[in-house]
Amino acid sequence: MSNDVDFQLSLESEGVGEAYPDQPLATTADSQVGNVMQLLRTNRSGAILVCEDSKVVGIFTERDALKLMASPIDYTKPVREFMSPEPVMLAARATVGEAIRKMSEGGYRHLPIVDDAGEPKGVLAVHGIVRYLVDHFPETVYNLPPNPKANPRTREGA
Amino acid sequence: MSAILCPFCEADIIEGVDTCPECGGTLMDLSRRIPASRVEGDLLRDRIERLWPKSPSTVSPTATVGEVLQKMVAEKIGCVMIVDQGKLVGIFSERDALVKINTDAAKHLARPIAQLMTPDPVTLETSDKIAFALHKMNIGGYRHIPILFQGKLVGVISIRDILRYLADRIAAGGRK
Numbered sequence: 409m410s411n412d413v414d415f416q417l418s419l420e421s422e423g424v425g426e427a428y429p430d431q432p433l434a435t436t437a438d439s440q441v442g443n444v445m446q447l448l449r450t451n452r453s454g455a456i457l458v459c460e461d462s463k464v465v466g467i468f469t470e471r472d473a474l475k476l477m478a479s480p481i482d483y484t485k486p487v488r489e490f491m492s493p494e495p496v497m498l499a500a501r502a503t504v505g506e507a508i509r510k511m512s513e514g515g516y517r518h519l520p521i522v523d524d525a526g527e528p529k530g531v532l533a534v535h536g537i538v539r540y541l542v543d544h545f546p547e548t549v550y551n552l553p554p555n556p557k558a559n560p561r562t563r564e565g566a
Numbered sequence: 567m568s569a570i571l572c573p574f575c576e577a578d579i580i581e582g583v584d585t586c587p588e589c590g591g592t593l594m595d596l597s598r599r600i601p602a603s604r605v606e607g608d609l610l611r612d613r614i615e616r617l618w619p620k621s622p623s624t625v626s627p628t629a630t631v632g633e634v635l636q637k638m639v640a641e642k643i644g645c646v647m648i649v650d651q652g653k654l655v656g657i658f659s660e661r662d663a664l665v666k667i668n669t670d671a672a673k674h675l676a677r678p679i680a681q682l683m684t685p686d687p688v689t690l691e692t693s694d695k696i697a698f699a700l701h702k703m704n705i706g707g708y709r710h711i712p713i714l715f716q717g718k719l720v721g722v723i724s725i726r727d728i729l730r731y732l733a734d735r736i737a738a739g740g741r742k
Contacts, residue, residue: 415736442669445664445669454660454661470660470661470663470664471644473660473663473668474635474638474639474663474664476671478635478671479636480671505736508729508732512733517709517725534709534725534729535703537729538700538703538728541732542704545605545609545700
C-alpha cells in the first residue's frame with residue numbers, strides 16, 4: 409500500500425522538530441533539589457535538564473521527584489545527587505522514527521535534544537510523539553464513535 | 567480500492583450504505599473514510615485487550631499518601647487506582663504527586679489518599695479500539711487510563727504501551 413511507504417518515509421525523513429518538542433527547561437547541577445521540584449510544578453513539566461557549561465550532564469524527572477516525596481530528604485541538597493546522569497539524548501537532526509525507537513526501547517518519556525556542540529535545544533516528550541502520530545492518522549479521529557458505549561456491538565434481538 | 571470496515575463490528579461493508587448490515591451501526595458519515603495506512607488501519611481495528619493491559623495496582627481510599635508513594639516507588643509504577651468496595655473511585659499519578667505534594671511531603675504523608683486523588687477518572691473498556699485510547703491520551707493529556715471489562719476494573723494502559731504497540735507496527739511496516 410503506497411500510503412504505508414509514505415508514512416515510513418515521513419518517519420525517517422521528518423526531524424524531531426515536527427513532533428512538538430518543548431522548550432528546554434534547565435538548571436545547574438548545584439541547584440537545590442527542592443527548588444528544582446517546584447520549578448517542574450510551576451512549568452507543568454515532567455523533566456528538567458541539568459546543565460554545566462551549557463552542556464547537558466543529567467536529567468531530573470517527576471519520577472526522580474516521586475522518590476524524594478516517598479522518602480522525604482533535605483530538599484536543600486543539590487540536584488546533582490538525585491538526577492539521572494548522562495541521559496540518552498537526541499541529535500537536533502534526528503528523525504521522528506529514531507525518537508520513537510529510542511523512547512520505546514529505553515522506556516523513556518523525555519529525551520533531551522542537543523545540537524552538535526552538545527547544547528540543549530529542546531526536550532521531546534512522549535506526548536509530542538502521540539500528537540505527531542495523531543496528526544498522521546487523521547482517519548482515526550473521524551472513525552471513532554462519539555460515545556462507543558452507545559453503539560450496540562451485536563445486532564439487537566440477534 | 568481498499569475495503570471499508572464497519573468501525574463498530576469490523577464487518578466488511580459496501581461504500582455508501584447507511585447502516586452496517588452486520589451490527590446495525592449507523593455509517594451515515596463514515597462512507598468515505600478509509601484508513602490512510604496499514605498502521606492506522608490496525609489502530610482502528612485492534613482493541614485495547616491487544617495491549618495486554620497490566621493488572622492495576624490498587625489501594626483503598628483510606629490508605630495514606632505515604633503508603634501510596636512507597637507503593638509507587640517499590641512497584642515502579644506511575645499511578646495507582648483507588649478502589650472502594652470493588653469500585654474504581656479515583657486515580658493518583660506521578661503528576662498528581664508533583665502538583666499536589668511536591669516538597670510538602672511531610673505535611674501530606676499521613677493524609678488519606680482520597681483527599682489527593684483525582685476522582686472519577688476517564689475509563690475505557692477492553693473492547694474499545696486502541697485509536698480511541700490514543701485520542702483520549704492526546705486530548706486529555708493522560709498517561710494512564712484505567713481499563714474496565716463489563717464495568718469492572720481489570721487493568722491499566724499507559725502511553726508507553728501504545729508507543730510500544732506503534733513502534734512494533736511501524737518497524738514491521740503495518741499489520742503483523
